[in-house]
Amino acid sequence: MGGKILVLGSGGRVGSKLVRSLVERGERVKAASRGATPAEGAETIAFDYRDCSTYGHALEGVDRVFVMAPDGYTDPGALLTPMIHAAAARGVKNVLMSVIGADADEDHPYRRVELFLEKTGAQFIILRPNTFADNFHSHWLEGIRHGVIAVPAADSKTGFIDVRDVAECAAAALTTNAFSGLAFDLTGPKALSYHEAAAILSQAIGRPIVYKPVDEETFVGMLATAGVPEDYARYVAGVFRPVREGRMDRVTADVERLTGKKPRSLETYAKDNAAALSA
Helix, strand or coil: CCCEEEEECCCCHHHHHHHHHHHHHHEEEEEEEECCCCCCCCCCEECCCCCHHHHHHHHEEEEEEEECCCCCCCCHHHHHHHHHHHHCCCCEEEECCCCCCHHCCCCCCHHHEEEEEEEHHEEEEEEECCCCCHHHCCEEEEHHHCCCCCCCCCCEEEEEECHHHHHHHHHHHHHCCCCCEEEECCCCCCCHHHEHHHHHHHHCCCCCEECCCCCCHHHHHHHHHHHHHHHHEEEEEEECCCHHHHCCCCCCCHHHHHHHCCCCCHHHHHHHCCHHHCC
């Protein structure tokens, strides 16, 4: 593996941390994003999944690529498969970020992407992270400012994972051939309800936060009021169905298997991000 590593979505929450981790390991990195967001120690390039003319330059000199769909898209297959195909045709190893539980349903949008990747014949590793703990200081921050987390998760539990652990797993997957052809379900060390998560966040920032379960239609309405397009609002609402069905409460040892370290707890996440949660 003497070529460069292409990180797609390098300006995002996972991608930015992944680039940093790879650079620290001494890897040569191409950091690709639509806005060509600068990344220290990496070659920065402009890339757009929807513009195939950007693929050639992105893949030049590359032998490994990290592929993930950015927020805001409801059809990951249409977005990702052209680039996966282009990379595989050049013999580039793909590390795909999917979602936990995708393998339980052959019609799941991400499962279709996984199957497409598997059929290309290229080397691959699939990462399926659980819900990001970091959503609390990004997607749900406005609610936290008002002391309420309102999502359609009922009383079910989730194995929240710190984005730093996802990035470190991706870095491990990109820098070894030991795990080629395998899929990993990435979770935090403990499954928690949103009631329990709210209590942990409250402790970290020193003011009360409560969890208010809502139904899907109420949730879609809340997102629409915040300016989220209805189709994407319904897509996000659908993400919580497996939570309510108890399919997101799994805890695995896959983070430690990939990185040699145990995953960070939600308490650690909350402590380390207290300033952002209090913003």
